[in-house]
Amino acid sequence: MSVSFPTSDLTAALRITEGPVDLSAIETDVAPGFDGDKEDGKAALFAMGAELADLQERLFAQGVAGGTRNILLVLQGMDTSGKGGTLRSTVGLVDPQGVRITSFKAPTEEERAHDFLWRITRALPPVGVIGVFDRSHYEDVLIARVRELAPAEEIERRYEAITAWEADLAARGTTIIKCMLHISAEEQKERLLARLEKPEKHWKYNVGDLEERKLWPAYQEAYEIAIGRTATEAAPWHVIPADRKWYRNLAIGSLLHEALVAMDLTWPKADFDVEEQKRLLAEEKPPV
Amino acid sequence: MSVSFPTSDLTAALRITEGPVDLSAIETDVAPGFDGDKEDGKAALFAMGAELADLQERLFAQGVAGGTRNILLVLQGMDTSGKGGTLRSTVGLVDPQGVRITSFKAPTEEERAHDFLWRITRALPPVGVIGVFDRSHYEDVLIARVRELAPAEEIERRYEAITAWEADLAARGTTIIKCMLHISAEEQKERLLARLEKPEKHWKYNVGDLEERKLWPAYQEAYEIAIGRTATEAAPWHVIPADRKWYRNLAIGSLLHEALVAMDLTWPKADFDVEEQKRLLAEEKPPV
Numbered sequence: 351m352s353v354s355f356p357t358s359d360l361t362a363a364l365r366i367t368e369g370p371v372d373l374s375a376i377e378t379d380v381a382p383g384f385d386g387d388k389e390d391g392k393a394a395l396f397a398m399g400a401e402l403a404d405l406q407e408r409l410f411a412q413g414v415a416g417g418t419r420n421i422l423l424v425l426q427g428m429d430t431s432g433k434g435g436t437l438r439s440t441v442g443l444v445d446p447q448g449v450r451i452t453s454f455k456a457p458t459e460e461e462r463a464h465d466f467l468w469r470i471t472r473a474l475p476p477v478g479v480i481g482v483f484d485r486s487h488y489e490d491v492l493i494a495r496v497r498e499l500a501p502a503e504e505i506e507r508r509y510e511a512i513t514a515w516e517a518d519l520a521a522r523g524t525t526i527i528k529c530m531l532h533i534s535a536e537e538q539k540e541r542l543l544a545r546l547e548k549p550e551k552h553w554k555y556n557v558g559d560l561e562e563r564k565l566w567p568a569y570q571e572a573y574e575i576a577i578g579r580t581a582t583e584a585a586p587w588h589v590i591p592a593d594r595k596w597y598r599n600l601a602i603g604s605l606l607h608e609a610l611v612a613m614d615l616t617w618p619k620a621d622f623d624v625e626e627q628k629r630l631l632a633e634e635k636p637p638v
Numbered sequence: 639m640s641v642s643f644p645t646s647d648l649t650a651a652l653r654i655t656e657g658p659v660d661l662s663a664i665e666t667d668v669a670p671g672f673d674g675d676k677e678d679g680k681a682a683l684f685a686m687g688a689e690l691a692d693l694q695e696r697l698f699a700q701g702v703a704g705g706t707r708n709i710l711l712v713l714q715g716m717d718t719s720g721k722g723g724t725l726r727s728t729v730g731l732v733d734p735q736g737v738r739i740t741s742f743k744a745p746t747e748e749e750r751a752h753d754f755l756w757r758i759t760r761a762l763p764p765v766g767v768i769g770v771f772d773r774s775h776y777e778d779v780l781i782a783r784v785r786e787l788a789p790a791e792e793i794e795r796r797y798e799a800i801t802a803w804e805a806d807l808a809a810r811g812t813t814i815i816k817c818m819l820h821i822s823a824e825e826q827k828e829r830l831l832a833r834l835e836k837p838e839k840h841w842k843y844n845v846g847d848l849e850e851r852k853l854w855p856a857y858q859e860a861y862e863i864a865i866g867r868t869a870t871e872a873a874p875w876h877v878i879p880a881d882r883k884w885y886r887n888l889a890i891g892s893l894l895h896e897a898l899v900a901m902d903l904t905w906p907k908a909d910f911d912v913e914e915q916k917r918l919l920a921e922e923k924p925p926v
Contacts, residue, residue, distance in 0.1 A: 411841040438733045445726045446734050447772070453735070484735070535925050546916050552908040553699040560918055566925035620840040628834050630848055637823050637854035 359383040360604045364588040369578025371589070373570050378534040379593040384600065391596040395603050399443045402603065405610035406444040406480060408617060413478015415618030418523035421480045421609055423602070426488050427531030428569060429559050430541035431592050433484050436531070439599040440606070441482055450475045453484040466490040466508065467515055477523070480606070487512060488528075491576045496568045509579040516585035525609045526585040529602065530573060531592035535566050647671040648892045652876040657866025659877070661858050666822040667881040672888065679884040683891050687731045690895055694732040694768060696903035701766015703906030706811035709768045709897055711890070714776050715819030716857060717847050718829035719880050721772050724819070727887040728894070729770055738763045741772040754778040754796065755803055765811070768894070775800060776816075779864045784856045797867040804873035813897045814873040817890065818861060819880040823854050 360383030384391060412419065423441075425433045441449055452473040461469045467487060475481025491508050494500045500508075520526055533541075542559060545551040562569075581587040588605060592598040648671030672679060700707065711729075713721045729737055740761040749757045755775055763769025779796050782788045788796075808814055821829075830847060833839040850857075869875040876893060880886040 411838075415841050434733075434735060437735050442730070442734050445722075446730050446737060447722060447725050447739055447741070449734060451735055539919060539922075542919055543916065546912055546919070549908075550699075550905045552912065553703050553906045555908070555910070555915070557910045557915065560915070560922070563922070563925055617838045618841045620837075620843070622843070622845045624834055624840065627843070627845065627848070628831065631827060631830055631834070634827075634848070634851070637851055 358608070360601060361588070361608050364590055364601060364605075366577060366581045366587040366589060367583050368581055371574045371578045371581070371587075373532065373574050373589065376532060376589050376591070378532050378537060378591050380591045381594060381597045382591065384597065388594070388596045391594075391600045395440070395443075395596075395600045398603050398607055402607055402610070403444050405607070405615060406448050408615035409480070409610060409613065410445070410448040410478045411618050412615060413476065415621075417477055417618075419525070419613055420475045420477050420523065421525045421527065421606070422475060422519070423480065423482045423606065424486045424488070424526070424528040425482065425484055425531065425602075426486060426492070426529065426573075427592065428533060428538060428566075429562065430538050430545075431531035431533045432595060432598050433531060435595060436599060436602050437482065437484065439595075440602045441480070443603070444480065448478070449480050449482060451482045451484060454486060454489060467511065471515075474519070474524075487515075488576055488580075492569065492572045495572045495575070496565050509576070512580050513582060513585075516580070517582065520584040525613070527605050527609055528580075528585060528587045529605070530577065530587065530589050531598060532589050533592045535563070537593045538563065646896070648889060649876070649896050652878055652889060652893075654865060654869045654875040654877060655871050656869055659862050659866045659869070659875075661820065661862050661877065664820060664877050664879070666820050666825060666879050668879050669882060669885040670879065672885065676882070676884045679882075679888045683728070683731075683884075683888045686891050686895055690891065690898070691732050693895070693898035693903060694736050696905060697768070697898060697901065698733070698736040698766045699906050700903060701764065703909075705765055705906075707813070707901055708763045708765050708811065709813045709815065709894070710763060710807070711768065711770045711894065712774045712776070712814070712816040713770065713772055713819065713890075714774060714780070714817065714861075715880065716821060716826060716854075717850065718826050718833075719819035719821045720883060720886050721819060723883060724887060724890050725770065725772065727883075728890045729768070731891070732768065736766070737768050737770060739770045739772060742774060742777060755799065759803075762807070762812075775803075776864055776868075780857065780860045783860045783863070784853050797864070800868050801870060801873075804868070805870065808872040813901070815893050815897055816868075816873060816875045817893070818865065818875065818877050819886060820877050821880045823851070825881045826851065 363383035381391070384394075386394065409419065409421070425436060427433055437451060441451070454469070457469065470483075470487040473481070473483070490500070491505055491512070495505050516526055542555070545555045577587045577589070588601070590598055590601045651671035669679070672682075674682065697707065697709070713724060715721055725739060729739070742757070745757065758771075758775040761769070761771070778788070779793055779800070783793050804814055830843070833843045865875045865877070876889070878886055878889045
């Protein structure tokens with residue numbers, strides 16, 4: 351195959367715009383919508399890089415020139431599913447000035463004193479910028495549900511609140527791309543063991559990871575409910591088979607590319623007289 | 639020459655730890671401390687990339703593990719001097735998760751209601767992170783002085799305030815790297831004309847740029863005073879000849895590399911029993 355990069359076949363294969371969702375029916379070590387192997391996938395992402403960077407700069411330029419649009423990429427997934435690797439390999443392809451990454455940890459005391467969407471709203475990207483959430487408001491219906499960090503009726507309320515909040519965000523010009531990096535429990539085990547084997551990876555390991563892992567089925571169920579309840583046309587989910595890192599990276603790159611292309615981004619027109627400025631600059635006395 | 643990258647010769651040639659400073663005596667189209675041409679310079683920066691990324695990950699890992707150190711890279715320079723290009727070409731070499739870029743614009747009403755260091759302090763990077771300021775608190779003694787945005791005695795106070803604030807920051811674990819991207823007025827003219835020639839660059843052009851340009855000598859004087867008054871061992875300045883973009887990028891990369899190497903960054907030791915975790919993981923019942 352050629353190294354031209356895929357878009358619509360791949361992204362269409364991943365998109366979910368309504369529930370219900372059965373994660374057990376979605377394989378984790380496959381490459382839907384892409385008719386190539388690992389080398390092809392890496393070549394396709396590489397081929398996409400220059401165009402992604404160009405499109406991102408156009409989005410940024412429009413932001414400077416008074417545009418209203420931006421992108422919010424939401425990354426969710428179990429530990430070791432590759433949220434960080436995706437950021438390095440895919441988001442790293444564009445100008446870092448045009449990207450704002452927020453990693454959400456357990457909420458602080460101040461954050462807990464507000465509604466769960468308060469800290470999320472504060473982290474939204476400005477116009478022209480690609481915002482990336484490494485974990486997100488979905489933790490408030492995932493770990494919050496599994497660990498019973500909030501009453502059941504509050505969790506219930508949150509699905510509705512999220513859907514309304516995202517619909518409003520989309521209506522105001524944000525393209526929302528929600529992704530679950532979908533790995534198998536077996537793949538997670540291998541990745542955790544790999545972290546233990548390498549001293550330079552020990553800092554990524556937490557003893558709490560094993561406790562969380564015991565709750566794997568409860569987390570899968572929480573993801574199914576969250577995705578099913580919040581997948582909409584305005585803010586679709588994408589369940590990305592993520593056992594293969596190259597496919598995961600290609601998928602995220604393709605989703606960003608598709609979103610940028612759909613914006614039909616032209617360079618902003620000059621709001622000044624270009625010829626006059628050229629003349630003034632040519633005629634000026636040397637300033638030094 | 640080989641593609642091994644330079645550090646100490648180049649960075650030593652740029653470092654300023656005390657005033658006074660005469661900018662007119664520092665050429666803008668030279669490559670101090672580097673004994674190669676453009677191709678050599680690009681190769682050297684490329685060769686540095688993997689090591690920069692490795693060192694940055696160690697810094698980040700130490701931050702996660704309770705470290706206290708980080709880096710603050712301050713970029714100053716006249717319009718078109720290449721602050722943005724530096725970010726793309728050099729800061730883009732490391733994991734975007736470990737970088738926090740802040741572009742300072744004219745202060746908002748809320749910011750103006752506070753001391754000038756208020757918004758700067760809020761933008762400081764957390765431990766383990768490389769913070770980059772695209773413009774900075776130095777605008778409060780540069781444009782503020784040239785445009786008389788504050789009384790002379792307030793500007794005078796700010797040099798002292800900056801020096802004390804930076805010394806405290808350095809004492810608490812931040813390596814401060816202050817850079818002035820030093821271009822000639824002639825080079826700026828060419829770059830402004832180039833922006834006018836290309837429709838895809840018009841968004842970067844402001845008609846106010848020509849007005850600022852008329853104040854070139856006043857800005858150079860303001861830079862000389864600011865650098866001279868705030869260059870210290872704890873927070874040195876680097877005047878980087880920036881007419882040659884490849885040298886500018888190599889210089890910033892070398893300064894970051896030198897700062898990271900000086901931290902002697904080891905991977906954090908595991909704070910848990912690695913063998914026990916391996917055993918628990920091997921013995922666990924499948925979670926699904």
